[in-house]
Amino acid sequence: MDTIAATMTASNRHAVFSDLLQRHRGIVFKVANTYARRAEDRDDLAQEIAAQLWHAYPRYDPARSFSTWMYRVALNVAISHVRAQSVRGRHDAVPLDEGIHDIADATASDHERDQHIRLLQDFIRRQAPLDRALLLLYLDDRPQREIAEILGIGESNVSTKIGRLKQRIRDEL
Template identity: 75%
Template sequence: MNVDIDRDAFGALLQRHSGIVFKVANSYARHPEDRADLAQEIAAQLWRAWPKYDPSRSATTWMYRIALNVAISHVRTQSLRRRHDAVALDDADFDVADDNAADPEHEQQLRLLQGFIARQPPLERALLLLYLEERPQREIAEILGINESNVSTKIGRLKQRLRDEL
């Protein structure tokens, strides 16, 4: 295949689904500079994986799987660094961008939810991200490499933990 056509097709796909990259980066990186670096690393990994992409399969599933794998690796690397820094996740900076931002109660609920998500292990964080995106359980299972009943069980447990904490 012509490299320019391949590059253009990849660029169009990335542009069309750029929200995936940014949602994952925002969910897994605390600081704006880290988010930008993570988004760039996700895009680079997507480009590296592009030659093996099967167009008969869902582009969003493929992108989420790669983006989440990169993000989870990022979290693991950062976790090793944080052990030496002793920075608590509870002190995380969260950008709350929402149409209801003028409503302090709504803003507080969003902050509590984001804090809950940030405290979860990487797999559960990915599960919550996909669940909140209203992805079908079958797709979540495929992206995360677990079975559908496991997805359902984990979602139920996470909902209960969220109710207990909030």
């Protein structure tokens, strides 16, 4: 391991990781809120994401963006969680939290905006895990290059999938 994390003392590594996790904790909560319905499931998923981030941290390459790496780990954990839940017959997906209100038309009334958000949340909840991840990253204004890196797919694939998802949203909503 030739990463900076591998050369740190355990105490330093823990302090640096804790600081990074604290600065980017919103990513963990967004992913957990998107992939788990009940509060206790969201808490469990967020905790599992944090544990897997810590476990993978020694392999983090500081030449890359921490938030990109964090999204990749978090989404992999969440998608595995969804798959495990479906195997048990308990697919617990949830729409994005109310933090996506900025995508609704600012000129719409509060009621209309809330209705648009609920419709979008319902649409996202019904998507396959990879499409849900794609929408989460897109709504978080991540560049297509970064989305491709996080999801492990090509940039042109990201562009195509986003275009198709936008069209499905227009058709359904």
